[in-house]
Amino acid sequence: MKNAPSRALAVLVVALLGAPAVLHFVPGIPEWPLAGRSAELAPYPAFTLGGWFSGSFQEAALRRANQAFAFRTWLVRLNNQIAFRFWGRAKANGVLIGPGLFLNDRLHVEAWNGTDFVGEAAIRARLAALRRLDDALSSRGGGALLVVVPGKATTYPELVPRGSRPPFAPRNREVYARLAPGAEAPFLDLTPRFLEHRRTSPHPLFSPYGIHWTALGAVLGMQEIVASLEERTGRELPRIEILGIEETDRIQPVDRDIGDGMNLLFPLPKVKLAYPRIRVATEGTWRPRALVVADSYFWNVFDLPLAGQVFSSLRFWFYRNELHEHGKPMTFPKGDAALARLLSEADVVLILASDANLPRVGWGFLEDVDRLLAAGDGRPAGPVR
Template sequence: MEPVSQNNLAAAPARTKRRLLGGLFVLCLLPALQTALHMKIFRLPAVGFEPPRRRPGFSWQALRAGTYQDSLEQYATQKLGFRYWLIRPRNQVRYTLFGESSTPEIVSGKRQQLFERGPLQGYLNRQRQVPETEIRERVRLLRALQDSLAQRGKLLVFAIAPAKPSFYAELLPDSCQPLGQPARNYRLHAQSLQAAGINLIDFSALFKAWKATSPYPLFSPGGTHWSGYGVTRAADTLFRYMEQRGHFQLPAVRHTGMEISRQPRSTDDDLARILNLLVAPAVPLAYPTLAFDPPHDGQMQPRLLLVGDSFGYSLFESYPYLQRLFAPDSHFWYYNQEVHYPRSSPAPRVSSLNLREQLAAHDVVLLLFTEHNLVDFDHDFSRQALTALQAGR
């Protein structure tokens, strides 16, 4: 056996160091190569939503203000190779070990519940507190509109969708404590609407009443809207109320079964998707299967004008209530700004429509807004509608 010389022993650590240095250099170089050469074999798309950033334009003013450097850094960070290989594990570690959210718009609560910051701010009274005089004036206009439409044989209903922070207040993080009695804007609006005799369905109160006895979750851990099961209970209550108040009969909806799944559907993981996790919070969720009977001979399907926030989507996307129970020329006006049903591109602006003609063309007006969105009430729909009706006298 050839003896090992002292020179060979000394050279071994040096070779190891060079190999380590070379490997480190390659690791540092690979992200740049992947970005430059667009090696798709190394790409792993993120699950969550991340708006693409544009390369910022250079200007001396932006450079002196420091905004150009920040924008360029954010742009370069998003283009970094292998970024999506690491972002999801990083988010998972923050969420699982420390209970932290990777975005400021989502708050991580107890038992893996996720909360959207907007509804949470409303529950904690950290949004604008609407003066009581303003609330009374809003409700006065709405009552005047309800009476005016009733004189024309039309029904108006105001529905308050539940907010997850109010429903799961006990699962909010300990750091989230309301300023005084929680959800002030919601409470005062609900009280004033009820006192004024508005056709009101308060789903916030109903969901809390159903909570203890509900066999399935009414909100999912990773969502901010009512669950697939929750929307069917809400819709059943809503449309029965409409039939009673409007003195008409909608086509029958039959529950034909129940599917239980740990895979969220529709909006049941809309917050979890944004967090961009490897393993999102999941519990068994219920999804009723429905059968919509066709209208019988002589049965009229009323034309519905739905004006509301994102909870309105569940009435035609989660389940086809709008398509099957109401006339084909029914509509959904998103925040009283854009026509989102029926869909078209681009979405028509509500301001471009003749409001008096639209009111005449619909039989039922449903205003559906979540608790925290009552800070803006009905987004000026009552005043605009009253003005349009009075102009036609």
């Protein structure tokens, strides 16, 4: 290589090609963690001859190499930004972009248009199990309630991404609502309340960049839940009062969760959201012990101060997987005996899901409890507190 500038350029090319792999080991190289992805790298592959010949070593090395180079998160964000800017597409799994950058989720759109319909038989069976659970709890003055929160697409159908399949009957939520009275199952659909709010209030119940209900939506929802429990149990529960609304463009992380999950280079345009100031009046009211089996929508309730004030104790079984109490995860043994104990320590059982999770609602809880009750093992015992 005789020509010095050309040679320098060639050396620079090789150095730049190798830089990301080398700089990965240099501390202080800035990375921008990706939301929704684990920051933990795939482990170094352990070399064995068997692994080499089966190809498992190479696969593990490829996994590691795909993560272990500097500036990777910036490159991923660059790619996401290009897809968003030029193709109007989110590369995050399941995220869809509606009119006016109203982000949505595939499961929510499927719940709105009925693609995810599970069939009447499955819904009847679930309602029957719910009724038997409610009977068991009612016998001691408590009760059960299945709560459906309308998803983003159901609440704002005009902002569903263009090109989505239009709605067609039947839809899970509507069939639950139609069959529940006949099955005498305790069922609360928050959709009418949410749609009424849309007609009468300027404050949105969903953020354009989040997939969960806003704090305002969660408060409205809890008001409805409390009213429903009062009606079913005949007892007065704490009152949730909205003292005022504060509008701000400094929105909470939960209100931009899918926006953050798009992992873009540049922030989305600012939006304003309404956050309620609330008070819970508890004097002379019954504060039941609650077991809540719910999807991530309940986090917005669990994280509000009102949850601990409405209920004397609150256990949140997230997707019936992690059990949380007093805001912290708790270890809980698995199996029928543990389930029976959980039931016996609850006055009310709330099963709550957005309509996007209705096909899986309860996540097996209702079926397991029904089996326990049928065996005579799970009947709640002891007086209501």
